[in-house]
Amino acid sequence: MDLTDSAWLINLVAGVAIAVGVVGVVIPVVPGLLLSWAGVLLWAIFGEGSDAVRWLVLVVATAVALLGGLIKYLVPGRRLKTAGVPNSALLAGGLLGVIGFFVIPVLGLPLGFVLGVYLVERVRLGPGQAWSSTKYALHAAGMAMLIEFTAALAVAVVWVFGLLWSGWALP
Template identity: 60%
Template sequence: MNLAETDTLVTFIAGVAIVIGILGVIVPVLPGLPLCWGGVLLWAIFADGGWAKWVVLAVATVIAVVGAVVQYSWPGRNLKRSGVPNRTLLIGGLLGLVGFFVVPVVGLILGFVLGVWLAERMRLGDNQSAWPSTKNALKAAGLSMLIELGAALGIAFVWVVGLIVA
C-alpha cells in the first residue's frame, strides 16, 4: 500500500466519521460533535496536507468548543427564565433514556416529553400548568439540537475547505 492510498483511506474514514457525526446530531444516538471533531483530528494527524490541516483542526476545535458551550448555556438560560427547574430536566432525561431502549429511535424524545410533563404535573398540580413548562423544555431541546447541528455542519464545511486548500 503506497502513501497516496493511505491518504485517500484516511480522508475517506474522516469523511465517514463527519457524516455519521452529523447524522448523530439529527438522530441522537451517537455523539455528533465529538465524532465530527474526531474525524477532523484523524485527518489532521494521519493525512498528508501540510500545515493547512493543523489550521483546519484548530478552527474545527474552536467551532466544537463554542458549539458545545452555547448548546448547553443558551437553552439552559431560557429554561431558567421560564421557571423550569433542573430536577424536571433530570427526570425528563432519565425517562428519555428509558424510552430510548423501550421504543427505538423516537423513544428518547417521547420519554423526555413524558418525563418533563410528569415532573411538572407533580410540581404544579394540574395539567394546565404543566403543559407550558413542557413546551418550554421542548423548545430548549430543539434549540440545543439546532446549535449542535450548526456546529457540526460548520466543522464539516471547514474540513471540506481544508481538503480543497491542502
C-alpha cells in the same frame, strides 16, 4: 489514484465520520459533534497535504466544536430558567429519555424526555400549566439540537475547505 496510497482511505474514513456525526446530531444515536470532530482529528493526524493546513483546520474545528458545545447548554438553559422550568423536571426528562431510548430505539429518547418533564411539572404545577412548561423544555431541546447541528455542520465545512486548501483534492 494509486490504491496502495492510504491518503484516499483516510480522507474517506474522516469524511464518513464527519457525515455520520452531522446526521447523528439529528438522529440521536451517536455523539454527533464529537464524532465530527474526531473525523477532523483523524484527518489532521494521518492525512496528507500541508501539515500546517491540517493542524490549522484541527484548531479551528476544535474551537467551533467547543464553542458549539458550550452554547448548546448555555442558551437553552438560560431560557428554561427564565420560563421557570426547574432542574428536577429536566433531570426527570433526561432519565426517562435514556430509558425510553433503550425501550423504543431512537424515538424513545424524545418521547421519554417529554414524558419526564410533563410528569414532574404535572405534580408540581397541576395539569393546566404542566404542558406549558413541557413546551418550553421541548423548545429548549430543539434549540440545543439546532445549535449542535450548526456546530457539526460548521466543523464539516471547515474540514472540506481544509481538504481543498491542503492540496489533496486539487490537482
